């Protein structure tokens with residue numbers, strides 16, 4: 287967030303940051319230009335805590351930038367909170383995104399004598415601007431950004447200039463236009479209290495903002511950008527215009543996949559995957575998790591066994607903690623938890639450590655409890671998830687598990703490269719599933735009036751079916767069960783009638799023919815059958831009543847595209863039933879009791 291105008295910057299920035307707290311909440315800070323000096327204030331925790339620390343003091347100044355952080359590089363702490371400054375404290379930078387080549391830049395700058403005071407990727411930007419500053423801030427920022435790879439929305443101040451220089455690349459940034467005052471922010475809700483006239487900046491845009499006006503450049507040329515009037519309320523705007531956080535978060539999936547890949551794929555690293563992990567000497571991997579993360583683990587088992595030929599056992603953390611199953615020290619125990627706080631998963635990892643096993647955690651939250659417990663951590667990069675039902679974090683976990691499988695795998699180079707290429711194609715494939723959401727919405731209408739739905743799948747599609755059923759039941763309150771397709775005849779067949787829809791997840795893999803047989807058996811009992819199937823599958827229509835088509839990907843990656851389709855199916859079913867969606871009854875996002 288940035289402000290330049292005639293009013294005092296501090297209360298405007300802090301008020302705006304409160305509106306952005308849903309994007310980040312582990313630490314925050316701001317910088318203002320006051321009497322020719324940059325004054326920086328930061329705190330771990332919420333904006334309220336920062337305000338408490340300021341105890342009513344307004345540091346003055348009418349130009350400033352601020353930030354609310356959701357840690358990605360470096361634990362949540364005061365020193366890692368933004369703004370970050372250069373060596374002399376003349377330049378202040380706030381940043382949303384990931385500087386992918388920060389390690390290299392940091393080493394180069396440190397060798398030139400720059401002293402770093404945080405663990406963040408962002409700090410390199412402050413030092414780069416310092417390196418190039420020669421009396422002209424925008425010129426220094428231009429040159430600095432030339433060296434930066436990654437995603438960013440940046441707002442930058444220099445003590446000698448009453449201006450803000452902001453830039454955007456693959457992270458949202460919007461300019462707010464008031465009367466002789468201007469705002470820049472990652473999202474519209476930050477501005478709406480002050481203005482509804484906005485300019486959405488585009489990738490590559492650099493904007494120089496003074497009290498007199500602004501100039502937007504792209505590739506060195508001044509470019510025109512349209513001013514728009516926002517008609518949303520602040521609450522609508524927080525959800526980016528989506529009716530629910532769940533829908534917004536599902537729509538963030540392509541970016542989440544990109545971010546997670548950008549963090550863990552590296553040119554020049556053996557095999558392309560850079561997880562900073564030894565390939566285990568372990569004879570076995572044991573995964574422990576709860577809820578949606580447990581389903582991710584089940585997909586992970588399939589993928590790791592297929593690509594790396596290491597046997598994988600998956601246990602519900604809550605069961606594992608009371609089991610007497612012997613644990614061998616040779617077992618690598620992997621805890622999967624998006625929040626990093628689930629009590630059962632933490633206990634399971636403690637039990638594993640006590641037994642002398644190596645532990646690895648996959649989590650979405652930097653500095654969460656699990657990060658202090660496990661020997662090694664791999665972060666997913668999904669950003670904060672507000673809706674109780676996990677969606678984008680599940681996909682990020684799957685991506686991480688594919689990477690883990692490739693990391694452990696000794697498949698041939700050509701095959702590995704093919705897999706990496708497919709992974710990189712996934713954001714586009716998922717986007718195509720999202721683009722077809724109207725069709726999914728229509729199909730969801732076929733299940734909303736029923737009270738029981740079965741989801742079936744085989745192989746990798748079995749956990750996808752489990753997760754599809756979980757999503758549906760938790761947000762639409764329709765009773766849904768996920769089943770291995772071959773198991774239906776061992777019990778659930780007794781329940782199949784015209785009133786019991788069955789959703790069949792069909793991947794074009796070695797389970798395909800037998801899956802068609804299972805669908806035929808189901809159909810004979812009259813339930814309406816909906817298939818989730820590959821767009822190139824020409825057979826499936828003959829077997830089922832409705833088909834949700836998903837983009838063609840290598841079958842092993844169909845877990846991603848099919849899960850996103852099932853998330854949308856659950857969402858639209860819940861919406862049609864008038865459910866609350868983001869906060870389902872009786873459920874919590876983070877379950878910190880056993």
Ligand code: G6P
Nearest residue numbers: 577578579623624625628676874
């Ligand atoms: C709760 C949430 C689920 C989540 C589960 C495990 O039940 O509502 O969405 O899958 O906890 O959470 P974790 O943070 O460990 O992945």
